[in-house]
Amino acid sequence: MANTDFPLIFERGKAGRTGYSFPEFDVPEMDLDNEFDRNYIRSDAPELPEVSELDIMRHYTALSRRNYGVDSGFYPLGSCTMKYNPKINEDAARLAGFSHIHPHQDPKTVQGAMEMMYDLQSGLSEITGMYDFSLQSAAGAQGEWSGLMMIRAFHEANGDYKRTKVIVPDSAHGTNPASVTVAGLDAVTVKTNEQGLVDLEDLKRVVDQETAALMLTNPNTLGLFETEIMKMAEIVHKAGGKLYYDGANLNAIMGYTRPGDMGFDVVHLNLHKTFTGPHGGGGPGSGPVGVTSEFAPFLPKPVLTKKDSLFVFDYDRPDSIGRIKPYYGNFGIYLRAYTYIRTMGAEGLKKVSEYAVLNANYLMRRLEQEYSLPYQQHCKHEFVLSGKKQKQLGVRTLDIAKRLLDYGYHPPTIYFPLNVEEAMMTEPTETESKETLDGFIDAMIQISDEAKNKPELVQEAPHNTVVKRMDETTAARKPILRYHK
Ligand SMILES: *Cc1c(COP(=O)(O)O)cnc(C)c1O
Numbered sequence: 045m046a047n048t049d050f051p052l053i054f055e056r057g058k059a060g061r062t063g064y065s066f067p068e069f070d071v072p073e074m075d076l077d078n079e080f081d082r083n084y085i086r087s088d089a090p091e092l093p094e095v096s097e098l099d100i101m102r103h104y105t106a107l108s109r110r111n112y113g114v115d116s117g118f119y120p121l122g123s124c125t126m127k128y129n130p131k132i133n134e135d136a137a138r139l140a141g142f143s144h145i146h147p148h149q150d151p152k153t154v155q156g157a158m159e160m161m162y163d164l165q166s167g168l169s170e171i172t173g174m175y176d177f178s179l180q181s182a183a184g185a186q187g188e189w190s191g192l193m194m195i196r197a198f199h200e201a202n203g204d205y206k207r208t209k210v211i212v213p214d215s216a217h218g219t220n221p222a223s224v225t226v227a228g229l230d231a232v233t234v235k236t237n238e239q240g241l242v243d244l245e246d247l248k249r250v251v252d253q254e255t256a257a258l259m260l261t262n263p264n265t266l267g268l269f270e271t272e273i274m275k276m277a278e279i280v281h282k283a284g285g286k287l288y289y290d291g292a293n294l295n296a297i298m299g300y301t302r303p304g305d306m307g308f309d310v311v312h313l314n315l316h317k318t319f320t321g322p323h324g325g326g327g328p329g330s331g332p333v334g335v336t337s338e339f340a341p342f343l344p345k346p347v348l349t350k351k352d353s354l355f356v357f358d359y360d361r362p363d364s365i366g367r368i369k370p371y372y373g374n375f376g377i378y379l380r381a382y383t384y385i386r387t388m389g390a391e392g393l394k395k396v397s398e399y400a401v402l403n404a405n406y407l408m409r410r411l412e413q414e415y416s417l418p419y420q421q422h423c424k425h426e427f428v429l430s431g432k433k434q435k436q437l438g439v440r441t442l443d444i445a446k447r448l449l450d451y452g453y454h455p456p457t458i459y460f461p462l463n464v465e466e467a468m469m470t471e472p473t474e475t476e477s478k479e480t481l482d483g484f485i486d487a488m489i490q491i492s493d494e495a496k497n498k499p500e501l502v503q504e505a506p507h508n509t510v511v512k513r514m515d516e517t518t519a520a521r522k523p524i525l526r527y528h529k
Pocket of ligand 1: 123124183184185186217219220261265290292293314329331
């Protein structure tokens with residue numbers, strides 16, 4: 045890594061040095077007789093480093109090099125689908141006709157933007173086998189919540205107030221039970237069996253007249269396809285419950301099967317995962333929600349529809365769960381997803397799933413020779429290894445993850461799902477070459493050797509990153525967010 049010990053910009057300043065020039069002052073001066081001005085004027089000047097333009101440029105460039113992203117290296121963070129973000133998407137998102145419009149504009153003047161959104165809704169409906177989509181929600185988690193609110197509204201519209209339980213597998217992503225709670229419902233756990241799939245007997249045991257829904261991702265968080273999904277749908281539907289699909293793992297099945305065909309009633313997708321929106325660092329996301337026709341009246345409003353030859357936002361939706369996001373959601377991410385879908389085409393999207401699954405299985409079969417693999421069958425787009433062999437040597441999964449940083453790789457998702465000891469959830473995605481996968485395999489094998497021969501090397505990692513091993517508890521509880529000399 046280049047020049048990691050550069051002095052921080054705060055220590056670099058020299059009194060009187062500047063890197064900016066302001067235009068002539070052409071607004072009224074501060075008026076100290078005016079109460080507003082008086083209240084908002086600060087008493088002393090801020091202590092800012094006085095630096096040249098070149099110094100500040102180097103400061104920010106150096107900081108950017110401390111960062112790690114898909115454009116800098118392999119990023120097998122399971123469940124997050126850190127695939128390549130095609131740069132043509134960025135061109136589309138920056139087209140002046142899209143980037144210079146305003147959400148308060150008269151819809152008649154932004155018909156092209158609305159048509160793009162409408163086409164995206166239709167494309168997502170086709171990909172998932174759903175009847176209609178709302179793009180509004182800003183993340184998968186918000187999609188989950190919106191979908192559950194619709195399911196709740198549906199049951200309440202039928203006078204079915206007792207249906208408050210949502211069944212969630214013990215391997216589920218943490219947002220699933222959290223969304224259930226925020227939607228005012230109660231999460232009930234269903235167990236995973238020895239094959240890593242939902243235990244049907246346990247499902248039959250927990251389903252009852254109070255079941256609002258079963259919430260599931262397929263393939264599940266272990267990267268395994270729930271082969272009994274049709275039976276599960278039947279069990280839940282027979283009891284009057286609905287099926288919610290967490291679409292975060294769509295990258296494994298796109299073009300081959302559809303949640304709509306598996307019996308799901310409400311789904312969300314993560315445009316920033318499957319559909320190449322750049323993410324990491326928390327956003328911007330987009331978590332569109334799709335529904336069967338039965339749920340269409342409950343979609344968030346306004347609903348984008350076509351009347352005659354005009355695209356309109358329909359606010360006249362008495363059963364809608366309401367607006368869930370200001371304006372129309374993260375429009376820039378829609379454009380990226382739309383561009384991706386149109387450039388890939390139906391055949392291209394199918395290939396995505398194929399290669400995602402092929403890459404994951406290649407990685408899994410090579411790595412199971414050094415790391416323990418709790419579920420032996422073929423995986424879909426990701427798999428979960430266990431670091432329990434290494435733990436017996438005193439090297440934890442956290443240590444392995446930190447050591448990977450020394451080799452220049454982002455680690456897999458660790459300690460999730462919770463039902464696998466020392467879990468390493470690994471998702472290579474379809475966009476990585478065999479050479480990149482081989483490089484990662486070599487690093488993982490080397491780390492396994494180090495765990496046997498030089499465990500302290502792994503236990504004390506990382507050694508060549510800017511920030512060394514952190515005290516993560518203190519960092520989370522008492523973060524130091526300001527610069528201190
Ligand atoms: C990422 C993810 C979510 C949450 O999606 P966000 O867009 O991060 O809110 C939910 N479930 C699974 C399985 C995920 O991987």
